[in-house]
Amino acid sequence: MGDPAEIDSGRSWEDQRSTYDALRARCAVARxxxxxxxxRHAEVVAAATDAEAFSSQVSARKAIPNSLDGTDHAAYRAVVDRYLTEERVAREEPQCRGHAAAIIDALPRGVTVKTIAQIGTPYAVRSQSTWLGWPADLEEELVAWMRDNRAATGSGNRDRTAEVAERFDQMIRAMLETRRGTPITDVTSELLNDTVEGRLLTTEEIVSILRNWTAGDLGSLATSVGVIVQFLATNPNIQREMRTLVAASDRAALAAAAEEILRIDDPFVSNRRVATRAVNLGGQEIGKGQQLLLNWTAANRDPLVFGDPDRYDPSRNADANLVFGIGPHICPGRALTLMELRVMLEELIGRTNWIDPAPDRPAVRETPPVGGWARVPIVLR
Ligand code: HEM
Structure with a gap:
């Protein structure tokens, strides 16, 4: 392969997917x-599954389990996985359904509704709060925090991002203090009594685990609701098909549909790695210590694997879908997320006759590093 294509990170991105599509057609790995x-799909999979050549320890800040490698990662990952089993996820479903139903029922019909602000965000915050046992009156603070976190990430200003992260840590630490020494009644107090390698988790470790369950993922869930609803509002045939699936209570097909829509328009764009040695990837020589972004959004639209990337075909594309990653760091929150998205779809579709795009306001795309939509105005019928 010749010189790598250069990504101009300063340009404006109407729909970053088309930029990635064009770049990917020219090279597997860009600068x-x-x-x-x-x-490209093959190179993203190769790097994500080769944790020896591509380390997740990309900054000085330790993130559990995200930034760990090897046996260290495996030990903490086992802790995290215990909280996210299918059985535990199933226990959360009634609470999520209650939140989804209340949110949809409270929305007006026949006028413009903001999908992310009025559906995705409250649903993400309330579902996470009941799962973790956090008080309902924290909702306002969490929503404000999500807004500031998004703005800080978008600004690319590391000091601002660190300040916002610190605010979140303080919120969690205060909550841990109120639970110390009390009986185990929820996931947060369970973590206070949990162990890794035969000793109790430290406060710093618990804060880090909770940060990685909530900080990025509250936003991802809200954004995913936006992507899926926008897709249904603008693809009437698929909305009709989904209504049939909801009427038939076909849970597996609904979850597969959600994952396929997120493949076509993956809002969780990328994760970072650092090369532990010089390594050739897709014809490019990556030097020891250089950073590599795994662009899930681009890989999920690779025609070499998916043919026409915009063709909605859940059963054909499921096996190669990278929305939740691959390799040792594959998302432990996949089952929880797919349950939450399915339940939201069941309630949204079951409680409405139709979802239209708003006639008076266009949907607006997010800007990197976040994908998907910033605004999805719709009308519920
Ligand atoms: C739409 C929602 C979500 C998407 C698209 C998503 C996507 C991903 C992806 C692509 C990775 C791989 C990262 C890498 O390889 O570096 C990942 C990792 C991770 N996700 Fe998710 N995720 C979502 C929701 C969640 C939820 C709800 C949780 C927890 C409750 C969660 C917890 C994590 C954690 C802890 C990791 C790091 C795992 C490790 O390093 O071993 N995610 N996620």
Missing amino acids: EESNWVAL
């Missing part, structure tokens, strides 16, 4: 300033 970006 973005001093970093590399893997765009």
Whole structure:
């Protein structure tokens, strides 16, 4: 392969997917300033599954389990996985359904509704809060925090991002203090009594685990609701098909549909790795210490694997779908997320006759590093 294509990170991005599609057609691995970006499916999978050549320890800040490698990662990952089993996820379903039903029922019919602000965000915050046992009156603070976190991430200003992260940590630490020494009644107090390698988790470790369950993922869930609802509002045939699936209570097909829609328009764009040695990826020589972004959004639209990337075909595309990653860091929250998205779809579709795009306001795309939509105005019928 010749010189890598350069990604111009300063340009405006109407729909970043078309930029990635064009770049991926030219090269498997592109350059973005001093970093590399893997765009094709084969190279993203190769790097994500080779944790020896591509470490997740990309900054000085330890994130559990995200930034760990090898046996260290496996030990903490086992802790995290215990909280996210199918059985535990199933126990959360009635609470999520209650939140979804209340949110949809409270929305007006026949006028414009903001999908992310009025559906996705409250649903993400309330579902997470009941799962973790956090008080309902924290909702306002969490929503404000999500807004500031998004703005800080978008600004690319590391000090601002660190300040917002610190605010979140303080919120969690205060909550842990109120639970210390009390009986185990929820996931948060369970973590206070949980162990890794035969000793209790430290406060710092618990804060880090909770940060990684909530900080990025509250936003991802809200954004995913936006992507799926926008897709249904603008693809009437698929909305009709989904209404049939909801009427038939076909849970597996609904979850598969949600995952396929997120493949076509993956809002969780990328994760970072650092090369532990010089390594050739997709014809490019990545030097030891250089950073590589795994661009899930681009890989999920690779025609070499998916043919026409915009063709909605859950059963054909499920096996290669990378929305939740691959390799040792594959998302432990997949089952929880798919349950939450399915339940939201069941309640949204079951409690409405139709979802239309708003006639008076266009949907607006997110800007990197976040994908999907910033605004999805709809009308519920
Ligand atoms: C739409 C929602 C979500 C998407 C698209 C998503 C996507 C991903 C992806 C692509 C990865 C791989 C990261 C990598 O390889 O570096 C990942 C990892 C992770 N996700 Fe998710 N995720 C979502 C929701 C959740 C939820 C709800 C939770 C927890 C409750 C969660 C917890 C995590 C954690 C802890 C990791 C790191 C795992 C490790 O390093 O071993 N995610 N997620």
